[in-house]
Amino acid sequence: MADRRTKMNGKQKAAILMIALGTDVSANVFKHLTEQEIEDLTLEISNARKVDSDMKKQVIEEFFQTAMAQEYISQGGIGYAKQILEKALGAQQANDVIQRLTSTLQVRPFDFMRKSDPQQILNFIQNEHPQTIALILSYLDPDQAATVLSALPVENQADIARRIAQMDRTSPEIISQVERVLEKKVSSSSVNQDYTQTGGIASIVNVLNGVDRTTEKNILEQLEEHDSDLAEEIKKRMFVFEDIVVLDDRAIQRVIRESENEDLILAMRTASEEVKELLFHNMSERMAASFKEEMEYMGPVRLHDVEEAQTRIVNTIRKLEDAGEIVIARGKGDDVIV
Structure with a gap:
């Protein structure tokens, strides 16, 4: 069995892992693969006509150890991962896992x-x-x-x-x-x-x-x-239309007043439900009902026109912030005050 295991390459191990995990899990994994990877893996699976329980167990164990090692590395680096693995697996097996990883793993600089x-x-x-x-x-x-x-x-x-x-x-x-x-x-x-x-x-x-x-x-x-x-x-990239959710109600109401209705209707065309509900919440009932009716019966519009409308609203937000009339919540300081 040992000789048989050592001859397995990465694709063969991946095929055995997919077989062991079952069709539902494997289908989800395939969604994240390229066409070439799917083709290669499918070929390996079709060639793996008989996989005994010992081989499945060995591949699953190796996969689990590798996944845990990657998690430990992300938490505290290779040295930390090695210490944890040595306590769990012993020095020799820990070294084997780390060696397997470092042959392919790119640890981010710094x-x-x-x-x-x-x-x-x-x-x-x-x-x-x-x-x-x-x-x-x-x-x-x-x-x-x-x-x-x-x-x-x-x-x-x-x-x-x-x-x-x-x-x-x-x-x-x-x-x-x-x-x-x-x-x-x-x-x-x-x-x-x-x-x-x-x-x-x-x-x-x-x-x-x-x-x-x-x-x-x-x-x-x-x-x-x-x-x-x-x-x-x-x-342009610092504040996009969807970021309007970081503003408080009074700021959003000010943005609505300063924006053209046509721009708001166009901008909401591709907006998330969260953004739409937030904007409707800060309109009068009459205005919200009018917007919803117009959006319902609006014909096809060019994506370019929608993006331009969103850009004009974002520019309005920037101008209001530059004038000190609204404040956008940021990572390290400002509260949202209008």
């Missing part, structure tokens, strides 16, 4: 810093080059990165935000070099040689959504001076 307090991170990186700081912040959790960015010198914030937004791909060698310079455990030792997606506009938007309003305004104003297109693209 994993150790995501376990640290933002103030400690700030103390550790504040004297580094802005590009180094940008690289590190792009890998942190958005809340952590927002706290650190807010605490950095005001004159450096926009520069670092711009570097994060314009960051695309960073080679593993540079990432590892930065980690070595910081004299910390290299968490990307198993990163393959493909370039790793880093930063980008989505990354800085997540960070800015968590900073206080003063920091956000300072960064965007400075970005507008140096790169107005980038600043505008960031603004």
Whole structure:
């Protein structure tokens, strides 16, 4: 049996696991696979004409150990996972599980810093080059990165935000070099040689959504001076129409008054039920009934027109906030006060 197990490759093990889990679970797994993966796995399953109970047990056990190891790594890194597995499985089996994982698992760079307090991170990186700081912040959790960015010198914030937004791909060698310079455990030792997606506009938007309003305004104003297109693209992504749910009732009522009825009706065409109910709740009964009737009998509309209407309403929200007439709830500070 031992010889038979050692000859199984990953696809064969996956096929046996699907057989062991049954058709319902396997069907759900298949929903998350590519067409090629489904084809390969289906072929392996069809070739596995007879799978004995010992083989099923061995594959399920290996899968369970691997899944638990990945969970432990996400909680506290490879070292933590190894300690837990050694207590549960013994040193030899724990080593086998970790070795299996590290041959394919990509541990996110700067994993150790995501376990640290933002103030400690700030103390550790504040004297580094802005590009180094940008690289590190792009890998942190958005809340952590927002706290650190807010605490950095005001004159450096926009520069670092711009570097994060314009960051695309960073080679593993540079990432590892930065980690070595910081004299910390290299968490990307198993990163393959493909370039790793880093930063980008989505990354800085997540960070800015968590900073206080003063920091956000300072960064965007400075970005507008140096790169107005980038600043505008960031603004577009920072608050979308569906985010209207973070406003309180009085703020929503103000937005409704300041917006064109036609825009509101169009914008609600693709809105979630939560957004629709929130808007209806803040209208008069007569207005809500009129909107519902018009939406019911409205013919087909272009998605582009809907998106433009939503953009106009979002711009209204921005103007009201800039004028201090409403306040949008943010990650680290402002209450929603109108």
